[in-house]
Amino acid sequence: MLSPRIEHYALIGDCQTAALVSIDGSIDWLCFPRFDSPACFAALLGTYDHGRFRIAPRAPSPRVTRRYRGDTLILETRFETPEGACTVTDFMPVRDQLADVVRIVRGEHGAVDMELELSPRFDYGSTAPWITTTDGGALAIGGPDSLRLAASVPLELHADSVTCAFTIHAGEERDFHLTWAPSHVPMGPVPDARFSLETTTRYWSEWAKQCRFEGRHREAVVRSMITLKALTYAPTGAMVAAPTTSLPEQFGGVRNWDYRFCWLRDATFTLLALLEAGYHEEARAFREWLLRATAGKPSQVHIMYGVRGERRLHERELPWLPGFAGSAPVRTGNGAHGQFQLDVFGEVMDALHQCRKRNLGAPASGWTLERVMIDFVEDAWERPDEGVWEVRGPRRHFTHSKVMAWVAIDRAIRAVEEHGLDGPIDRWRALRARIHEQVCREGYEAERGAFVQSYGSKHLDASLLIIPLVGFLPASDPRVRSTIEAVERELTRGPFVSRYRTDPAVDGLPRGEASFLLCSFWLVDCLYLLGREDDAEALFEQLLAVRNDVGLLSESYDVDAQRLAGNFPQAFSHVGLVNSARLFESGPSSGAVSRRE
Secondary structure (H helix, E strand, O other): OOOOOHHHEEEEEOOOOEEEEEOOOEEEEEEOOOOOOOEEEOHHHOOHHHOEEEEEEOOOOOEEEEEEOOOOOOEEEEEEEOOEEEEEEEEOOOOOOOEEEEEEEEEEEEEEEEEEEEEOOHHHHOEOOEEEEEOOEEEEEEOOEEEEEEEOOOOEEOOOOEEEEEEEEEOOEEEEEEEEEEOOOOOOOOOOHHHHHHHHHHHHHHHHHOOOOOOOOHHHHHHHHHHHHHOEEOOOOEEOOOOOEOOOOOOOOOOOOEOOOEEHHHHHHHHHHHHHOOOHHHHHHHHHHHHHHHOOOHHHOOOEEOOOOOOOOOOEEOOOOOOHHHOOOOEEOOHHHHOOOOHHHHHHHHHHHHHHHOOOOOOHHHHHHHHHHHHHHHHHOOOOEOOOOOOOOOOEOEHHHHHHHHHHHHHHHHHHHHHOOOOOHHHHHHHHHHHHHHHHHHOEEOOOOEEOOEOOOOOOOHHHHHHHHOOOOOOOOHHHHHHHHHHHHHOEEOOEEOOOOOOHHHHOOOOOOOEEHHHHHHHHHHHHHOOOHHHHHHHHHHHHOOOOOOOOOOOEEEOOOOEEEOOOOOHHHHHHHHHHHHHHOOOOOOOOOOOOO
16 A cells, blocks of 8 residues: 555546545545545545545556646556556546446556556445346445446456456557435436547536636646536535545544535635636636525624534534544544634625625625625624634734734725625724724734734734735835745745644644645735745746646645645635636736736
């Protein structure tokens, strides 16, 4: 077994769920039928005994290369052996009814002895299936789930797995079609693999062509946009933060969280990435999801939701899974879902502001909901909260949270000033000024020469890099400039920025975590807004260099181990990449404006 590295994996998906395919030809993570469903392959977080679907040469291959086919989500892995070479093409057709994984093996030259192993383990690797024969293949059933493997070669059935051995010669193709369905639902005929490949190629290629970004980093932007599309739950428009759970932020540690949900904190940056790339349909769907999910009493707004807007995301541990690289516990659900985070109201208001600014249109009920949210912020903005990083320590007056409360009020004022909507603008202007004055007084530590993590603290926090990005103060303001320079000096190793210096008294967890890639992209933006364009671009290029071989980023980067860390691929990292690349194409910066103005 390969020493596990997050870089070894590539993503395939159908815009409702996704799979991670290892460089050794093994699908080690897949949840059916949704991103947040229990996994049927969970080897990613355990061992091969926890479920996988592998197709690879029988003998170890001395050379493995892979790529996505053009601007698609179709993965091609080429294995070269002394006897020959073959390519395994993996994809998930964008779903019509049932969920499918298609794997096609093509001989390139010579002859390669291949082997297949299908070992489903339903409910996160805990349930071995009952396997029987079916027309042209095998059927695995475990409780509510069933998987059918149709193959163009004979299969050998075992008690809880399916195997086969075959030789692929130059010019030959063998296809394997894995279909999931509820165990009580008949599956129907097996779709034609070549037809599925053609339609999937056409779907992604045509979608990618809509990207209107034409700058120097187009390849990286298009790959990131495809990744973001793959993380979108098509029926509702929600976008999950990542398709995985419990990939560690600190190897061997306990910072292992379930990211298969949609965070409100991601809203504005995600919408900006979609809108500026020309994907208005996806942006509109995400906005409608946002309005539905947050409907109701503002006091009951959650920081994250399920892909259909579910609110109860109870956290539990799965003790039978040892975790990726021994990082336990493995968790499903997320206990932070019920936290109070003041900043989310600013994110929602800013997201809807960006939609108005770009003429995306809005339902009549949208402004009514925003008015109710602003009423709540007026009453709640002086309360302590858990903050953007979801600390599990005591609530504090986090400076970032207060800045985002200012953003909420500011965007409401601009809705009146710029779009003719109704509201008590004089009262809001007075409140905006009051919040601004308090943040500048309580959130800025003069002796430190920087805005700090929370009122009364001396700790830095990379979340404060958003101060110029949201228009609270310009990057050229001496207090902002000195904060950016302090983050560069104290929270940065090479191009990698840490969120903050971890402290159990603050976040309630053991010290240590990898650097957070989104914060690194925020630093890129801030340097650019300061007029340090060359430094910003050099930093951006260093960040691009840590993408894996197929252009994917996780949440974090472990500088000491020199490897990606955290859930993968991470939407927020790719959103940061897209927005930084877009900033470079906007022309020289005066350092006096926000990129979200």
